[in-house]
Amino acid sequence: MYAPPRRHGQALSGEALAHTPEERLAPLRRAGAKPPGVSLRVTEIFPSLQGEGRDIGVPTVFVRLTGCNLRCVWCDTEYSFTGGSWMALDEVLARVEAHAGVRAVCLTGGEPLLQKEHQDLVAALTGRGYRVVVETSGSRPIAGALLHEAVCVSMDIKCPGSGEEGSLLDENIAALRAKDQVKFVLADKADFDFMRGVIATRLKGCPAPVTAQPVGGSAEGVRQIAEWVAEAGLNVRVLPQLHKLLWGDTAGR
DSSP: OOOOOOOTTTSOOHHHHTOOHHHHHHHHHHSSOOOSSSEEEEEEEEEEEOOSGGGTTOEEEEEEESOOSOOOTTOSOGGGSSOOEEEEHHHHHHHHHTSTTOOEEEEESSOGGGSTTHHHHHHHHHHTTOEEEEEEOSOSOOOGGGGSTTEEEEEEOOOGGGTOTTOOOHHHHHHOOTTSEEEEEESSHHHHHHHHHHHHTTTTTOOSOEEEEETTOOHHHHHHHHHHHHHHTOOOEEOOOHHHHHHTTOTTO
């Protein structure tokens, strides 16, 4: 039986798990004076390879926004919950454009949809001809610039093993198109069975392809999920987390 590997950040700190819903959002409200104009609270911007989903292996600039309303127990980016720096939209764009030749951008977090200015950033990127992937838990509305044909909404439906089952807004499923994707991160067979149930019910008729990956992204976990998928006859793409296989839990990769 597959058991997820213990990785840095997989088990959240007690402090993070104890945060109330109000405390989870507080960093965005008290993180210092927000500058005038359109600005975003950013944890990091870095080039790497897309490690997940339909664009796996594609050179990508990652823009990680600060703040998250959820506390998945295996989260590997707790450092994005707080801190970060306010950056003007033009500064963010300049940092992205500094990586000449890379034409894909992934907006991630945390939960990037917590900052309404994500709309301005996505619109500016698509206007400059970038392909944009926006990673979200689906716990905030998918609308506006996220519906652009050059934007792939990567919606991570939380399984019971995450501790955040039930966070998905059902109306977001109706917003998904074939350009988008749905992701499930599986910790065990119970999570797999949960995924099967969601695919058969809430995702029935949804045109977005589905990806399944193991917590920690290991090859062993991929093999186990592949066996379950084959036994169940599911039309699901099974993938590792490529960046974890290449660089482990190194931040900024």
